[in-house]
Amino acid sequence: MAATDTFSSNSSTSSDSSNTNRHKGGVNGKVVIADSVVATIAGIATREVEGVYAMGGGTTRAMGAVRDRVARSADHTRGVSVEVGEKQAAIDLDIVVLYGTEIADAAAGIRSHVASTVERMTGLEVVEVNVNVRDVHVPGEETDEEEEVRVR
Numbered sequence: 001m002a003a004t005d006t007f008s009s010n011s012s013t014s015s016d017s018s019n020t021n022r023h024k025g026g027v028n029g030k031v032v033i034a035d036s037v038v039a040t041i042a043g044i045a046t047r048e049v050e051g052v053y054a055m056g057g058g059t060t061r062a063m064g065a066v067r068d069r070v071a072r073s074a075d076h077t078r079g080v081s082v083e084v085g086e087k088q089a090a091i092d093l094d095i096v097v098l099y100g101t102e103i104a105d106a107a108a109g110i111r112s113h114v115a116s117t118v119e120r121m122t123g124l125e126v127v128e129v130n131v132n133v134r135d136v137h138v139p140g141e142e143t144d145e146e147e148e149v150r151v152r
Contacts, residue, residue, distance in 0.1 A: 043076040045117040051101030053137040055079030
């Protein structure tokens with residue numbers, strides 16, 4: 001998915017003269033939510049679901065872990081791709097599940113939690129949440145990529 005559009009909405013959405021969507025004092029305005037904001041919200045919400053071990057594919061995770069150490073901050077958008085329009089958003093998530101996780105249940109939980117969180121925080125209608133399971137993490141078994149990240 002390409003992230004090219006931004007969300008833009010007038011604070012007054014009805015065609016009548018009601019003030020239900022207006023700020024105190026009746027001031028109208030425009031809200032623009034960047035794709036990166038939606039991606040960050042979706043990434044954090046995904047990590048909150050039980051059974052999600054990590055986000056992104058193998059190479060993406062390894063490179064991201066190195067960047068996180070250098071920047072001393074986490075990249076919440078790793079493994080997240082969004083397409084944001086004026087009123088709607090579609091989200092693709094690449095995840096790694098923890099071994100033993102019931103994948104179908106985890107995916108349903110991710111879809112529900114991510115959609116409700118993004119909708120609540122942004123006001124966008126989430127029309128699609130695609131969950132791509134890229135790997136299964138077995139506790140105690142580290143991949144070469146994870147071992148390389150630990151070496152400084």
